[in-house]
Each structure stands twice: as structure tokens, then as C-alpha cells.
Amino acid sequence: MSDKSNGLHGREGQEDLHVSLxxxxxxxxxxxxxxxxxxxxxxxxxxxPAPPKKIVVSISKQDGNYQAYASLYGVLLQQDGVxxxxxxxxxxxxxxxxxxxxxxxxxxxxxxxxxxxxxxxxGLVSLGSLYYEPLxxxxxxxxxxxSLSELMGKxxxxxxxxxxxxxxxxxxxxxxGVTAENSKLLEVGDEEAADALRQGxxxxxxxxxxxxxxxxxxxxxxxxxxLADLSEAEAFSRQFNFLHHLVLPKGALSLKSNIPPHEIHMxxxxxxxxxxxxxxxxxxxxxxxxxSRVHGGAGMLQxxxxxxxxxxxxxxxxxxxxxxxxxGPPFLDRYLPFWAATFVNRVLIILLPLAALAxxxxxxxxxxYAWLVKSRIYKLYGELRFLEMQLRNAQQDELxxxxxxxxxxxxxVNNLKLPVAFSSHLYELRSHIGLVRARL
Numbered sequence: 308m309s310d311k312s313n314g315l316h317g318r319e320g321q322e323d324l325h326v327s328l329x330x331x332x333x334x335x336x337x338x339x340x341x342x343x344x345x346x347x348x349x350x351x352x353x354x355x356p357a358p359p360k361k362i363v364v365s366i367s368k369q370d371g372n373y374q375a376y377a378s379l380y381g382v383l384l385q386q387d388g389v390x391x392x393x394x395x396x397x398x399x400x401x402x403x404x405x406x407x408x409x410x411x412x413x414x415x416x417x418x419x420x421x422x423x424x425x426x427x428x429x430g431l432v433s434l435g436s437l438y439y440e441p442l443x444x445x446x447x448x449x450x451x452x453x454s455l456s457e458l459m460g461k462x463x464x465x466x467x468x469x470x471x472x473x474x475x476x477x478x479x480x481x482x483x484g485v486t487a488e489n490s491k492l493l494e495v496g497d498e499e500a501a502d503a504l505r506q507g508x509x510x511x512x513x514x515x516x517x518x519x520x521x522x523x524x525x526x527x528x529x530x531x532x533x534l535a536d537l538s539e540a541e542a543f544s545r546q547f548n549f550l551h552h553l554v555l556p557k558g559a560l561s562l563k564s565n566i567p568p569h570e571i572h573m574x575x576x577x578x579x580x581x582x583x584x585x586x587x588x589x590x591x592x593x594x595x596x597x598x599s600r601v602h603g604g605a606g607m608l609q610x611x612x613x614x615x616x617x618x619x620x621x622x623x624x625x626x627x628x629x630x631x632x633x634x635g636p637p638f639l640d641r642y643l644p645f646w647a648a649t650f651v652n653r654v655l656i657i658l659l660p661l662a663a664l665a666x667x668x669x670x671x672x673x674x675x676y677a678w679l680v681k682s683r684i685y686k687l688y689g690e691l692r693f694l695e696m697q698l699r700n701a702q703q704d705e706l707x708x709x710x711x712x713x714x715x716x717x718x719x720v721n722n723l724k725l726p727v728a729f730s731s732h733l734y735e736l737r738s739h740i741g742l743v744r745a746r747l
Contacts, residue, residue, distance in 0.1 A: 398469035420576025435615035
């Protein structure tokens with residue numbers, strides 16, 4: 308083959324050098340890329356599953372405030388593509404029982420303080436206290452009632468079984484020495500208890516609710532009905548750590564009618580949003596943002612930004628909630644929509660360990676790349692070496708056939724596309740072909 312032909316093929320090889328480099332690089336990187344992709348896909352779905360698009364909350368069907376708040380949560384959650392399903396229960400005790408069932412699909416429950424003392428709280432966490440829910444003690448006594456022990460011997464409506472007022476009244480009356488043996492305790496509550504007080508069928512009723520609850524306002528306006536002003540409220544709050552000593556201002560329920568006519572010392576647990584410990588942390592942060600919007604304002608018994616908070620003493624605070632109340636929402640959640648922030652967080656969880664894995668792997672890629680390129684040259688060297696060994700014992704009539712084989716090898720070399728860095732190997736191979744041709 309002429310030098311002109313060799314030069315032509317050499318120029319063609321040079322023109323194709325830039326074409327072969329990406330292909331060889333891709334071949335070298337392909338095993339690593341496939342491995343990293345498989346690891347990333349497996350991690351994306353297994354290490355940090357996508358958050359569900361539905362949350363189930365259990366609330367007491369008798370409590371209008373719980374229903375109103377849950378409905379508002381649902382509206383705000385829907386803005387981020389999450390549906391809130393509201394499950395009604397017969398009271399907080401049943402809500403807690405549903406939340407504790409392993410096979411139940413309830414994720415959260417609104418829970419008044421004190422209920423957790425009756426059940427195990429293992430596997431449950433608090434997402435924060437939402438607001439005060441005072442215990443209202445209305446009576447028909449003509450004198451001022453300052454101590455629960457003064458209720459001994461009275462007819463007392465302690466609330467429906469399973470309700471928050473029933474649980475709290477039982478604890479407080481028992482601590483004050485008021486029992487079924489020395490008093491008449493009637494398990495009626497809400498409207499039924501209010502009607503009984505109006506008709507004079509009971510002397511005292513226990514109700515739970517916020518100051519704006521219509522039933523509370525109606526009972527407070529009844530002629531001859533007064534609120535117990537507990538001088539021992541502070542002592543009760545020390546003995547029962549889930550209770551708070553509050554002071555209801557004069558005229559707080561009605562400035563026009565001056566109800567109450569003086570300050571009232573009362574007791575109040577907080578309503579807590581309780582969740583399963585296994586609840587997806589992305590949904591936890593979303594719920595925390597929602598309840599902060601709903602309960603962050605000021606009220607009759609609370610300051611602005613006092614709630615939601617970690618006031619709850621019944622349940623262990625969720626680690627995400629504790630971080631949220633201390634430092635605010637996660638960085639990405641402050642600037643991205645919920646699902647975008649969730650996606651980025653999941654990707655980062657996968658990419659960070661993959662980056663640590665990719666660094667050592669990338670060090671072996673150049674060696675593998677060089678081996679792939681050189682292997683193409685070594686293959687032709689093998690063919691040339693085999694031909695050279697055959698020439699040692701070749702007969703004169705066999706030489707034309709060997710020349711054709713050598714021409715075929717040279718043609719392969721001329722058509723071989725290699726990166727510039729490996730050109731020296733190509734020229735060495737061509738020189739060796741020339742040496743073998745000289746023997747022919």
C-alpha cells in the first residue's frame with residue numbers, strides 16, 4: 308500500500324478522532340452510570356417513600372370547635388394537594404383508641420389534655436398544643452364557689468362518658484374528695500346538662516370549650532347561674548401538669564351584661580394534635596405549617612404566637628415539631644411549594660450518598676477507558692503476531708495469501724479511530740506492519 312494511501316487514511320483517522328472520543332468515554336462510563344442509576348431509583352422509592360396524598364384525622368363529633376378547625380385544616384391542606392379525611396368519634400377516648408390501633412388508618416387526632424393518662428402513648432407524638440380549652444364549672448349556689456370541696460353533696464352533671472369534661476371533672480372532684488358516695492354524680496353533658504341546670508334538676512355542670520362556644524355563652528347568661536372562681540386553681544395546675552391556671556377577665560363573655568362580674572380563676576388543658584410516630588415527616592411539616600396559620604393569632608385567653616407550642620405534657624413532642632417551633636420550617640419549605648420541596652429533599656437524600664460513592668468510582672473510570680481503547684490496538688497486534696509466526700515456515704506459494712492478510716490488517720489500522728492521546732500506539736502498530744511487510 309502506498310504512502311499516499313497511508314497518508315489519506317491517516318488524515319481520515321485524524322478527522323474522526325473527535326468522533327471516537329465521546330463513544331469510548333461513554334463505553335467506559337456506562338457500567339458506572341447504570342449502577343448509579345439503579346441505586347438512585349431503588350433509593351428514591353425505598354429509602355424515602357413519597358408522602359401519601361391523604362391524611363385521616365379523628366375528632367369528637369360532639370365538639371363543634373374540633374369540627375370547625377379540622378375543616379379549616381382540610382381547606383389549607385388541599386391547597387398543597389393533600390386531602391384531609393375527617394373521622395368522627397364518640398369522644399376523645401375513642402379517638403385515642405383508634406389512633407393506637409396498629410391496623411387502623413387514622414393518622415392524627417385532636418386530643419384534650421388529661422385523656423392520655425388513661426391510655427398508653429407509645430408510638431404517638433404531639434405535633435403541638437393548639438389552644439386552651441377551659442373547664443367551665445357553672446352552679447346555682449347563691450354564694451361564691453371558690454373550692455371544689457364546696458360541691459360535696461350537690462347534684463353534679465360531670466359530662467358524658469368518654470368526653471373530655473367527664474375525664475377532667477372526675478379527676479378534679481376525686482382530688483377534692485367529692486365522690487359518688489357523698490354527692491350525686493350524673494353522667495350527662497353539653498346541651499342535656501345545660502337544660503338540666505336551667506330546669507333546676509342539677510346544681511352544678513361541667514362543660515369544656517373555648518369562650519366563644521355558643522353553649523358556654525348561653526349558660527353564662529342564664530339567670531341565677533354563676534361560674535366557680537377557683538382559688539385553688541394554681542394548686543390543681545401543680546398537681547396535674549397538663550392543666551393551666553388561667554384568669555378570665557371581668558366582662559370577657561359579655562361586656563354589655565358584665566359577664567362574668569369579676570375575674571374568674573379557672574383551669575384549662577390544651578387541645579393537642581396527636582399523630583402516629585410513623586407519620587411521613589414531609590406531611591408532619593406541612594401540618595405544622597397549617598396549624599401555625601390557624602392557631603397563631605391572639606384570643607381571649609392567649610397571646611399572639613403563643614400557639615401552637617410545646618405546652619403539652621401528655622405526649623412526647625415530635626422531633627420535627629420541636630425543631631419547627633425552635634427554628635421554623637425547613638429551608639426548602641420556606642421558598643418552594645410542598646410537593647416541589649418534598650421532591651428536592653428526596654433527591655438530595657439519594658444524591659449525597661451517591662456522590663460519595665461516585666468519587667472513588669470515577670478514579671477507576673480513566674483506567675477502564677484507557678484499557679478499552681488499547682484493547683482495540685492489542686487485538687490487531689495479536690492478529691499481526693499470529694501472521695508473523697506463520698511466515699516463519701511459509702512456502703513461496705503461500706506468500707500472496709499472507710500479503711492479503713497483512714493488507715486486511717493494515718486496512719483495519721487505517722480505519723481505526725482513536726483519541727489523539729493514543730496516536731503513538733497507532734503509529735507503532737503501523738511501523739510493525741511495515742517490518743512484517745518487508746519480510747514478504
